[in-house]
Amino acid sequence: MQKYVVRQPIKDLNQQIFGYEVVFQDDTGGLSNQTQDRNAADLIADFLLQNGNKIFENKIAFITFTPNLLFRNVPKIFKQNQLVIQIDDNVIIHPLAQNIIHRYKKQNYKIAVNDFQFAPRYFSIMDIIDYIRLDFRNIESNLTSFRNIVRTAKGFQKKCIAYGVNTKKAYDLAVELEVDYMQGSYIAEDVSKKVNRIEYLQGNFFQLVVELTKDEPDLHLVEELIARDVSLTFSLLKMVNSAYFALRHKVTSIMQSLVILGLGQLKQWVYLLSFKQDDDNLPEDLVKVSLLRANFCSELLPHASDMPISKSEAYLMGMFSTLGLLMDAPLEEVLDELYIADEVKNALLKGEGRCGQLYELVLSYEKADWKKISELADTLEIPKNIMSQVYFECVETVNNIWNNLMLSYHGEENIPAQPSESILSKNAHLSEDGIVDQEAETIPMQQEENKDALPQEEPSLSNEEKEPAQETAQSSDGGFMPDSFWEDF
Numbered sequence: 302m303q304k305y306v307v308r309q310p311i312k313d314l315n316q317q318i319f320g321y322e323v324v325f326q327d328d329t330g331g332l333s334n335q336t337q338d339r340n341a342a343d344l345i346a347d348f349l350l351q352n353g354n355k356i357f358e359n360k361i362a363f364i365t366f367t368p369n370l371l372f373r374n375v376p377k378i379f380k381q382n383q384l385v386i387q388i389d390d391n392v393i394i395h396p397l398a399q400n401i402i403h404r405y406k407k408q409n410y411k412i413a414v415n416d417f418q419f420a421p422r423y424f425s426i427m428d429i430i431d432y433i434r435l436d437f438r439n440i441e442s443n444l445t446s447f448r449n450i451v452r453t454a455k456g457f458q459k460k461c462i463a464y465g466v467n468t469k470k471a472y473d474l475a476v477e478l479e480v481d482y483m484q485g486s487y488i489a490e491d492v493s494k495k496v497n498r499i500e501y502l503q504g505n506f507f508q509l510v511v512e513l514t515k516d517e518p519d520l521h522l523v524e525e526l527i528a529r530d531v532s533l534t535f536s537l538l539k540m541v542n543s544a545y546f547a548l549r550h551k552v553t554s555i556m557q558s559l560v561i562l563g564l565g566q567l568k569q570w571v572y573l574l575s576f577k578q579d580d581d582n583l584p585e586d587l588v589k590v591s592l593l594r595a596n597f598c599s600e601l602l603p604h605a606s607d608m609p610i611s612k613s614e615a616y617l618m619g620m621f622s623t624l625g626l627l628m629d630a631p632l633e634e635v636l637d638e639l640y641i642a643d644e645v646k647n648a649l650l651k652g653e654g655r656c657g658q659l660y661e662l663v664l665s666y667e668k669a670d671w672k673k674i675s676e677l678a679d680t681l682e683i684p685k686n687i688m689s690q691v692y693f694e695c696v697e698t699v700n701n702i703w704n705n706l707m708l709s710y711h712g713e714e715n716i717p718a719q720p721s722e723s724i725l726s727k728n729a730h731l732s733e734d735g736i737v738d739q740e741a742e743t744i745p746m747q748q749e750e751n752k753d754a755l756p757q758e759e760p761s762l763s764n765e766e767k768e769p770a771q772e773t774a775q776s777s778d779g780g781f782m783p784d785s786f787w788e789d790f
Contacts, residue, residue, distance in 0.1 A: 320361030438465035594619030
């Protein structure tokens with residue numbers, strides 16, 4: 302059984318990330334296949350124990366639990382305020398599983414119901430429900446029913462989450478119905494605020510991006526373009542004088558900064574800064590989509606056969622996929638000005654060739670299109686058993702880049718140092734029989750309710766101090782930034 306796992310953001314109506322849903326699927330038909338459910342439960346429990354912190358970034362975790370996952374006490378992996386237990390109809394009609402759901406509710410876990418129906422079995426558990434999730438992939442045929450469900454939910458003071466919001470039409474209907482949260486491919490990318498409201502082809506910043514995509518950029522022109530922008534100059538000098546480079550003498554010139562930084566790191570730094578909005582903030586979701594696609598494309602490339610581009614070009618393919626949104630202009634016009642491989646351009650614009658298949662695989666993974674993922678993985682000859690782990694290693698890399706970028710962007714003096722807090726419960730582990738155990742404590746159904754309390758939170762330790770860097774940075778061939786690059790500036 303091949304296990305696919307993908308993280309999807311859930312946003313409020315202000316486009317702020319409220320939480321993440323982790324969606325699991327296998328290539329034999331999914332967790333609804335009862336013959337696979339027991340094995341899948343073991344795999345998922347083990348995966349969450351190993352990857353829980355890197356997935357959710359201290360956001361609320363939304364996870365659908367099958368009866369077998371509930372019987373194994375898998376929700377106890379997470380702290381109560383960091384998890385929403387999602388349940389399907391197979392839990393609602395299962396009397397033993399429903400008893401456990403009531404116990405988790407008494408322990409202050411939040412409960413969400415997928416695909417609520419106007420049926421007595423759903424209203425019988427209305428008192429323990431916190432969220433109602435509605436599938437908007439076929440909203441037109443369900444519009445009247447959904448309108449009534451949302452109205453009923455508000456009457457019971459429940460929150461509604463529209464998922465599968467993959468088109469503008471679905472988004473508009475979700476807004477019209479006044480749902481509380483939304484999830485889907487349209488929400489993850491297309492709704493993001495347009496960033497640069499400029500005449501992009503004449504803009505100084507875009508000229509800098511164009512120059513840096515050339516095989517041999519003119520450093521003197523790069524220096525001139527940076528010198529025109531006081532904020533770019535300030536950010537560049539601040540970065541090279543940071544603790545990461547550990548220079549003995551302060552750098553005071555742009556050209557010296559370029560030599561120290563190196564072209565590879567300069568390219569990524571410039572591209573990240575291009576996300577700056579008019580209010581001087583960085584749109585977290587858009588930056589992370591761009592970086593995740595870039596990392597996922599580049600990390601999958603070595604596993605694919607007969608690829609006509611390098612790893613660094615695969616990185617640019619993923620990163621530049623959001624350029625149209627970034628520049629508020631058609632992607633075709635933007636790419637025409639950039640010096641990138643034709644295979645990359647054709648992949649992004651037409652989905653052609655092996656590069657197009659790799660890019661489509663990354664997009665399919667974002668959308669949790671399991672059938673398409675399997676087809677494309679077979680076509681590219683990418684082993685299916687490595688994809689989920691590669692994906693979440695890329696998620697962790699992007700999270701690290703983002704966190705350290707915030708130190709660079711806002712300045713350390715404006716960000717109070719706080720230890721990173723684990724969202725997992727203390728001492729959670731799998732016992733030999735696949736039950737999630739915390740200090741040998743479980744919640745079997747016959748256990749007394751006053752013994753169901755979970756362990757109290759324990760503050761986690763601060764990150765250890767990083768090693769100082771070398772005197773100068775090595776120039777990379779493709780703009781890859783080491784995870785530690787953004788530390789301390």
